[in-house]
Amino acid sequence: MTEILKEETGLPVLGQKAPDFEAATSQGTLRLSDYKGTWLVLFSHPADFTPVCTTEFIAFSNIYDELKKRNTELLGLSVDSVSSHIAWARNVEQKMGVKIPFPIIADLNKEVSKKYGMIHPEQSKTETVRCVFIIDPESKIRAMLYYPLTTGRNMNEIIRLIDALQTTDKHKVATPANWKPGDPVVVPAPATTEQAEERLKEGYECKDWYLCMKKLPES
Amino acid sequence: MPCVSADGKPTSSGMAVLKAIKDGAASPEQIASKTGQPLFRVRSGLRELKNAGLVEETGDKVGLSKTGETAIQ
Numbered sequence: 001m002t003e004i005l006k007e008e009t010g011l012p013v014l015g016q017k018a019p020d021f022e023a024a025t026s027q028g029t030l031r032l033s034d035y036k037g038t039w040l041v042l043f044s045h046p047a048d049f050t051p052v053c054t055t056e057f058i059a060f061s062n063i064y065d066e067l068k069k070r071n072t073e074l075l076g077l078s079v080d081s082v083s084s085h086i087a088w089a090r091n092v093e094q095k096m097g098v099k100i101p102f103p104i105i106a107d108l109n110k111e112v113s114k115k116y117g118m119i120h121p122e123q124s125k126t127e128t129v130r131c132v133f134i135i136d137p138e139s140k141i142r143a144m145l146y147y148p149l150t151t152g153r154n155m156n157e158i159i160r161l162i163d164a165l166q167t168t169d170k171h172k173v174a175t176p177a178n179w180k181p182g183d184p185v186v187v188p189a190p191a192t193t194e195q196a197e198e199r200l201k202e203g204y205e206c207k208d209w210y211l212c213m214k215k216l217p218e219s
Numbered sequence: 220m221p222c223v224s225a226d227g228k229p230t231s232s233g234m235a236v237l238k239a240i241k242d243g244a245a246s247p248e249q250i251a252s253k254t255g256q257p258l259f260r261v262r263s264g265l266r267e268l269k270n271a272g273l274v275e276e277t278g279d280k281v282g283l284s285k286t287g288e289t290a291i292q
Contacts, residue, residue: 029266034263035259073259
């Protein structure tokens with residue numbers, strides 16, 4: 001029993017290769033490697049035909065075009081069947097007028113859920129919690145969000161997170177609290193006293209030697 | 220299955236992939252560009268088409284098998 005719980009709650013680690021999988025989805029059998037070269041938002045929801053999940057799926061569908069502009073795909077997951085996913089997606093389209101454009105993994109045997117630590121027994125022993133994994137084009141896990149069953153996720157934060165990660169990769173900078181595109185970014189902290197002295201002369205906006213900001217060129 | 224139906228025949232997505240290959244697309248990226256399908260779906264679809272004997276892989280390139288050529292006629 002301890003082993004089972006350990007397996008079900010094993011969490012991936014930031015920076016590691018995302019666990020590989022091959023899974024049945026509402027758009028055919030997919031592997032993680034099918035997403036190589038694109039960013040991926042892999043997210044889980046507790047169950048089809050439930051209220052908070054339905055609001056989330058509409059919200060995820062609404063940001064799909066924004067994500068595509070960022071070379072980012074969406075892939076949902078729950079411990080439901082492909083037939084259930086198809087029926088739910090059709091229901092959402094018929095009743096709420098929103099087409100779900102992304103695939104949803106049917107993880108009936110919980111194989112993917114366990115690899116990604118999506119089942120938290122204190123929340124539910126059978127359903128996945130609301131996880132978000134941001135996976136980069138090299139299949140590395142770059143960010144993780146875990147929300148409880150009761151709380152729907154914030155789509156603006158997911159987009160902001162992708163913007164921040166892509167900005168970090170492109171410009172080798174960090175992003176401060178509440179950063180959004182166009183805001184100043186944080187210049188990485190100096191590693192030596194010499195660098196600390198030099199950076200004060202580089203035209204950055206420095207509060208002190210360890211906290212320097214700069215504007216990025218318009219892209 | 221997105222590209223091959225249960226009876227082994229290509230679906231409309233599968234036909235689009237086969238036609239793109241016939242028109243010269245030889246990599247998943249080129250097929251995605253020609254068909255407008257997302258890259259992940261093209262990769263998944265190519266696996267299905269290959270398993271169904273409609274597509275052949277030579278090194279990094281994909282091409283139509285004889286069955287694939289017949290299927291799009």
